[in-house]
Amino acid sequence: MRSQEMSRRAFTCCAGTAVLSMLLVGAGCHATKKATEIPMGADKVRTTKGEMMEYFADRGGHVYLWDDDTAEVVFKHEIQKGDRVSVDPKSNMLMFNDKEEKARLDKTHRYNIYVK
Numbered sequence: 252m253r254s255q256e257m258s259r260r261a262f263t264c265c266a267g268t269a270v271l272s273m274l275l276v277g278a279g280c281h282a283t284k285k286a287t288e289i290p291m292g293a294d295k296v297r298t299t300k301g302e303m304m305e306y307f308a309d310r311g312g313h314v315y316l317w318d319d320d321t322a323e324v325v326f327k328h329e330i331q332k333g334d335r336v337s338v339d340p341k342s343n344m345l346m347f348n349d350k351e352e353k354a355r356l357d358k359t360h361r362y363n364i365y366v367k
Contacts, residue, residue: 288324289315293367300361303339308332312367316345316354319361325354330366338362 293315297304306314308330316326316338326345330336337346340362345354356362 289317289365290367293365295363296366297338297364298361299338299340301340301358303337303341304362304364305338306336306364306366308334308336308366310366315365315367317363317365318357319363320357321360325356325362326352328352336364338364 290313297306308314309332311331312329314326314328314330314334314336315324316336317323318325326336326347328336328347334348335346337344338356339345340356340358340360343354343356343358345352345356
């Protein structure tokens, strides 16, 4: 009886470790993908979950729209000072300087705008 209890505890411990390892690897993959698609040092300038957001560029560079839920860059564009990016997930609409851009937005996802 005692050896069965020890075996059960060992199994529980190993199973817990395996699940934790898989979760950590999954989180690491998400972070690694973001690091390869958004340049190091990019500033997060806006964030939303389902609500409209706008960004008026205060400098030139590149703008990136990141979907936290799919871990993907949804939109990337070169910007100049004064450019405007409007994101409205509820309406599935992305505008760059009053021109509609192609993007698939989901009103339940969290989006971030990064600039570098």
